[in-house]
Amino acid sequence: MDKIVILDFGGQTTQLIGRRIRDKGVFTDIYHGEITLEELDLTDVKGIILSGSPYSVYEEGAPEPDYRIFDLGLPILGICYGFQRINTFFGGKVESLSTKEYGRAPVQLLKKNPLFQDIKDGFLSWMSHGDSISEVAPGFELLGVSEHHPAAVYNSEKNIYAIQFHPETSHCEQGFDILGNFALKICKANPEWNMDKYIELECNKIRQKVGDKSVLLLISGGVDSTVAGGLLLKALPSKQVHLMYIDTGLMRKNESEEVANNLKMLGAENLYLINAEDRFLSPLSGIEDPEAKRKIIGDMFIKVQEEEVLRNQIPSDAFLAQGTLYTDLIESGKGVGKKAQVIKSHHNVGSPLVEAKRNAGLIIEPLEMLYKDEVRQLGAILGLNKEVVHRHPFPGPGLGIRVLGEVSKEKCDILREADWIYINELRKRKLYDKIWQAFAVLLPVRSVGVTGDARDYSFVLALRAVTSSDGMSADVYDFPTKDLLEISNMITNSVKEVGRVVYDISSKPPSTIEWE
Numbered sequence: 001m002d003k004i005v006i007l008d009f010g011g012q013t014t015q016l017i018g019r020r021i022r023d024k025g026v027f028t029d030i031y032h033g034e035i036t037l038e039e040l041d042l043t044d045v046k047g048i049i050l051s052g053s054p055y056s057v058y059e060e061g062a063p064e065p066d067y068r069i070f071d072l073g074l075p076i077l078g079i080c081y082g083f084q085r086i087n088t089f090f091g092g093k094v095e096s097l098s099t100k101e102y103g104r105a106p107v108q109l110l111k112k113n114p115l116f117q118d119i120k121d122g123f124l125s126w127m128s129h130g131d132s133i134s135e136v137a138p139g140f141e142l143l144g145v146s147e148h149h150p151a152a153v154y155n156s157e158k159n160i161y162a163i164q165f166h167p168e169t170s171h172c173e174q175g176f177d178i179l180g181n182f183a184l185k186i187c188k189a190n191p192e193w194n195m196d197k198y199i200e201l202e203c204n205k206i207r208q209k210v211g212d213k214s215v216l217l218l219i220s221g222g223v224d225s226t227v228a229g230g231l232l233l234k235a236l237p238s239k240q241v242h243l244m245y246i247d248t249g250l251m252r253k254n255e256s257e258e259v260a261n262n263l264k265m266l267g268a269e270n271l272y273l274i275n276a277e278d279r280f281l282s283p284l285s286g287i288e289d290p291e292a293k294r295k296i297i298g299d300m301f302i303k304v305q306e307e308e309v310l311r312n313q314i315p316s317d318a319f320l321a322q323g324t325l326y327t328d329l330i331e332s333g334k335g336v337g338k339k340a341q342v343i344k345s346h347h348n349v350g351s352p353l354v355e356a357k358r359n360a361g362l363i364i365e366p367l368e369m370l371y372k373d374e375v376r377q378l379g380a381i382l383g384l385n386k387e388v389v390h391r392h393p394f395p396g397p398g399l400g401i402r403v404l405g406e407v408s409k410e411k412c413d414i415l416r417e418a419d420w421i422y423i424n425e426l427r428k429r430k431l432y433d434k435i436w437q438a439f440a441v442l443l444p445v446r447s448v449g450v451t452g453d454a455r456d457y458s459f460v461l462a463l464r465a466v467t468s469s470d471g472m473s474a475d476v477y478d479f480p481t482k483d484l485l486e487i488s489n490m491i492t493n494s495v496k497e498v499g500r501v502v503y504d505i506s507s508k509p510p511s512t513i514e515w516e
C-alpha cells in the first residue's frame, strides 16, 4: 500500500498531519525525526514530510534528519521547523526576527504550483513560529508569502517543498487540501487506505502470522481490546482465539457483565472470565504512590494471567494479542521521537511477559497503527454496538488510579456508585458523545459538611470531562452549569460518603487526563 512517511521532530501537531493525509485515503507512517536511512523502511513510500518542532534550528540538541533523504528522489514537504531545517541545510538563513507570527495569516500565492491547486489566493493560513526564513536557500523559488515572511518555497530540481504554516490544523483554510495535493498530486500516492482495506490487510496478516496456533487476548472492557477481539475473531476460527477478562475489582459498575455479553455477541468460544478482586486489592493496601500502584496492578495482571493460562491449558506457544494504539506507544516513550519521555507507564506496553512474547516473535498488535477514532470506525464495521464503540477510554489500572492515594474496596464502591450516576446522567442529557472522556475521581481528602442538622466529615469527589481527538492533548469540556449543578446534587444526595463535588478545570498539558 502506498504511503507517506512523516519524520517527527516533536511538533505538537505531527499526529494531525498523519490523520489529515489518511483522511484523504493515503496511509501514513510516523517515525522519529532522526531515524537513519538504514533504519527506515522505504517500501511503497511515495513521499516524506518533515514536521514542526519546539526547537529552533540553531539550538543545541535540535533534531536533524538524515540529510540523505534529499537524494532519494522522493518528493519532500517541510512544515514549519521542517521548512527551516531544509532552508538552513541548502544554504539559506533562519533568524529570530522581531515580527513573529502566531495565529491566522493570509498567504499571497505568487506562482501556479500543484501544491496549491484549487487553493484560493489569500487563504488564511495558521502560523506558529518565533524563527523565520530571512534568506531563502539558493535553488528554491518563492511560491507564497505572508505579510512579513516567505510562506512557501519549492526546489524544482530536487522536488522539495517547504511551508512555514501548519496546514494540518483546522484553523488553516483549505489546509487539508494542501496536504491532499502533496500526497495525491505531487507524490502520486494511490489513495488505497480505508477501513475495509485495513481489515482485509490486517486479517491476512494475522492469519499468516498465526497459522493454526492459538492467540490469547486480554480484554479490559474498553473499546480497544474489544475491537481487537472482534478483529481476531474475524480473522481466525473462533476455536483459536482465547479471550481472557480479569475482573480486578477496579472496574466500573456493571462492567464485567457488559464485557461478557459483548464478547459472546462477537462469537467468542473460549472465554475466560476471572474474578481476581482480592488478589488485586490486598497488595494495594497501604500503597499511595501512583507509579507503585500502577506497577502492582500491572505485575498482578501478568501473574494472574500466567496462572490462568496454565490452569486453562492455553498452549505455551500461543501468540499474545494486544489492543495497543498508536498513542499508547507514543505516551510510553516507545513510539516516535527519540527524546520522547515516559509520561506514564501504561501497563499494556512493555511488561516482562509482553517483552518475552515480543522477543519470541509471538506478539500481535492489530491496532498499533490506528488512532482512537479509527478504532471506533473499525468497531462499527465489525458490528459492535454503538455503546461499546463510543465508550469513553478507560485506563488499564482502572479505578486503582482514580481512587487517589490508598485504594480499598470501600473507596472503590463509593467511586463506582458516584461515577455511575455521573456517566448515566451524561447519557440521559445527551452530553456523553460530546465528551472524549468523563469520569469521577475520589480524592484522599475529607471535608466538613452539614446534612440535616448534623456535622458531616465526608469525601471530596472530583468530576473530570475533557474533549480531545486522541488523548494526547485535551481541553476541559465546557460543561453547562445547570447540568453540572444538578449532577453534583444527585451524587451528594445518593452517595452518602461524598459530601462535596468539585469540577476539574485543567487542560492537558499541563495536567494529564487521569489524576495519577
Ligand code: XMP
Residues within 6 Å of the ligand: 331, 343, 344, 345, 346, 347, 348, 393, 394, 395, 396, 397, 437, 471, 472, 508, 511, 512, 513, 514, 515
Ligand atoms: P493521561 O492521563 O496520560 O491519559 O493524560 C491519556 C489517555 O490514556 C489513558 N490511560 C491509560 N490507558 N493504561 C491504559 O490502557 C494506562 O495505564 C493508562 N493511563 C492513562 C487515559 O485514560 C487517557 O485516555
